[in-house]
Amino acid sequence: MSASPGSGVRRNLLPRLRGRLFHLWFLLSRPMTLGVRGAVFDRESNSVLLIRHTYVPGWQLPGGGVEAGEHMLQALERELMEEANIELTDAPELKSLHFNRQASRRDHVALFLVTQYRRLGDKKPDREIAEAAFFPLDALPEGTTPATLRRLAELFGGEVAGAEW
Template structure:
């Protein structure tokens, strides 16, 4: 049945929108999901990849981090690369895969990107978050490279199928 009263139609539409926002808020509070980004920065000239070692977790890993409120995946990746490596994108990154990170939480997901067009303004110096950072040849990755990092590298360069898990 069509609604002929515009005011009644507006009230029903407004209630539906409010109800949708309330349900969204309820699910956000009950089942918050976290989303992160990681970038595999590959220097084709030297066939090396950029890795970081944090001050607060063990192992060498790909740069990246959480997507902040109001931020797109691309914006988060751009911010994290600048913060953790003094690296700027010079072309759009390639989204390679999405992963469930069950080690982090029951609702954490990571968007994994390949970056081959970039610039680095200066080598990344240690700070409160990053203990070490640098480019490493694919055949000489540092001892302590995390299993997830090794798996992502194998998926991109070794032809391994992308795992659904980080």
């Protein structure tokens, strides 16, 4: 018996289709979110950039979510510009990756150390950012978030990076 025309195509198509459907199901059932934060550090003044949002309390490192189709560095560049008028002039250093249980069961945050940058003027308050300013590491503002304090202790105080944000 000879195989019917197209049966080989069906045999090859079915596993590929099944693989694509499984991949789609996996993406829909197990979505992971990724965010970036930048510790923008001024060596001369031993200070770090912090921002204060209009919709959540506390001072924190600038950053935000990585959009679909966007690389982490692109997201960091975009967020630093949007939140603080900071332009990267060289590649930042990826320092750690953290699970952010407070955001969701699937959220992770990549922390970058930024030492090569250009400030393009003061950040004016808008609907998202109330303030953006540099603070000396030994004089952080009241209300600096616990996660921000942990990250700064890891970066500049020799603490071991924690798994959780």
